[in-house]
Amino acid sequence: xxxxxxxxxxxxxxxxxxxxxxxxxxxxxxxxxxxxxxxxxxxxxxxxxxxxxxxxxxxxxxxxxxxxxxxxxxxxxxxxxxxxxxxxxxxxxxxxxxxxxxxxxxxxxxxxxxxxxxxxxxxxxxxxxxxxxxxxxxxxxxxxxxxxxxxxxxxxxxxxxxxxxxxxxxxxxxxxxxxxxxxxxxxxxxxxxxxxxxxxxxxxxxxxxxxxxxxxxxxxxxxxxxxxxxxxxxxxxxxxxxxxxxxxxxxxxxxxxxxxxxxxxxxxxxxxxxxxxxxxxxxxxxxxxxxxxxxxxxxxxxxxxxxxxxxxxxxxxxxxxxxxxxxxxxxxxxxxxxxxxxxxxxxxxxxxxxxxxxxxxxxx
Numbered sequence: 001x002x003x004x005x006x007x008x009x010x011x012x013x014x015x016x017x018x019x020x021x022x023x024x025x026x027x028x029x030x031x032x033x034x035x036x037x038x039x040x041x042x043x044x045x046x047x048x049x050x051x052x053x054x055x056x057x058x059x060x061x062x063x064x065x066x067x068x069x070x071x072x073x074x075x076x077x078x079x080x081x082x083x084x085x086x087x088x089x090x091x092x093x094x095x096x097x098x099x100x101x102x103x104x105x106x107x108x109x110x111x112x113x114x115x116x117x118x119x120x121x122x123x124x125x126x127x128x129x130x131x132x133x134x135x136x137x138x139x140x141x142x143x144x145x146x147x148x149x150x151x152x153x154x155x156x157x158x159x160x161x162x163x164x165x166x167x168x169x170x171x172x173x174x175x176x177x178x179x180x181x182x183x184x185x186x187x188x189x190x191x192x193x194x195x196x197x198x199x200x201x202x203x204x205x206x207x208x209x210x211x212x213x214x215x216x217x218x219x220x221x222x223x224x225x226x227x228x229x230x231x232x233x234x235x236x237x238x239x240x241x242x243x244x245x246x247x248x249x250x251x252x253x254x255x256x257x258x259x260x261x262x263x264x265x266x267x268x269x270x271x272x273x274x275x276x277x278x279x280x281x282x283x284x285x286x287x288x289x290x291x292x293x294x295x296x297x298x299x300x301x302x303x304x305x306x307x308x309x310x311x312x313x314x315x316x317x318x319x320x321x322x323x324x325x326x327x328x329x330x331x332x333x334x335x336x337x338x339x340x341x342x343x344x345x346x347x348x349x350x351x352x353x354x355x356x357x358x359x360x361x362x363x364x
Contacts (some may be wrong), residue, residue: 015081018081041058089116097271217251245281266354269327292354
């Protein structure tokens with residue numbers, strides 16, 4: 001029976017088909033055995049004549065054979081169709097309960113249990129992805145809070161020092177009016193700085209709530225739209241704008257508004273430091289669209305290569321009204337929401353280079 005079952009292609013059958021097949025095989029085997037038992041009973045009758053124990057023995061043997069067949073069929077069905085997938089699911093559940101998601105579960109069968117395990121693996125994969133995203137979000141939030149707290153120290157220290165200074169000397173009328181007005185002006189500047197930080201934090205919070213709105217666009221139309229915006233930004237700074245393509249026209253699924261916002265922030269960052277020209281190169285690779293913006297400026301410092309995508313990083317620049325150091329950070333967040341990434345580097349011949357990768361479905 002076991003050898004016969006091993007030769008049957010049970011992995012290709014559904015649970016119902018396998019059950020029916022096992023029933024048929026078991027029924028045939030039981031009938032063969034019962035036939036042999038009837039033959040055995042007939043031989044006993046011929047040998048010992050009409051006795052009272054032959055018929056009860058035959059009935060007992062038949063019932064025992066039927067019961068054995070049913071139990072054997074159940075054991076075989078459990079062993080070949082249920083045991084292995086149930087063990088896999090149990091082990092996977094235990095791993096998830098132990099907060100271990102770094103495993104894979106597979107079962108080479110086309111039946112319902114195979115589909116169940118495939119669905120379980122998809123759930124595990126998505127859960128692992130969500131946990132990693134959540135963990136990265138928590139870490140970024142901690143980092144953001146640390147940066148925010150660090151940047152608040154200077155204006156708060158200035159405000160505290162000036163307030164103590166005024167509280168000490170103003171009642172004694174030892175400060176001239178010009179000095180008092182100067183201190184008040186300084187305090188107002190730092191209050192504006194604090195307001196700017198608060199508004200920036202609110203903006204960052206809203207980034208997490210941005211929803212993607214995918215549309216199907218051909219790459220020529222998209223790059224033409226981006227080039228038009230890039231030329232306008234470069235013109236404001238008196239910088240030359242040059243773009244190039246490395247692929248044929250294709251239809252892609254992107255959020256054009258999000259891509260436009262990423263592009264404008266990166267180009268604005270490039271023209272801010274460019275000497276005379278900003279170059280943009282578009283590249284399409286399977287399921288990724290890459291946009292590289294490079295300039296002919298001094299390039300990124302060693303510190304900027306590490307910190308350029310951090311929030312509130314401004315290098316040597318600080319402008320409380322226009323530049324909060326969020327441009328590349330916003331681009332990084334939007335790229336990750338679009339299943340992509342952002343990288344900063346220096347070009348081989350100098351100048352800074354920012355490469356934006358955007359996940360997309362390409363229909364060529």
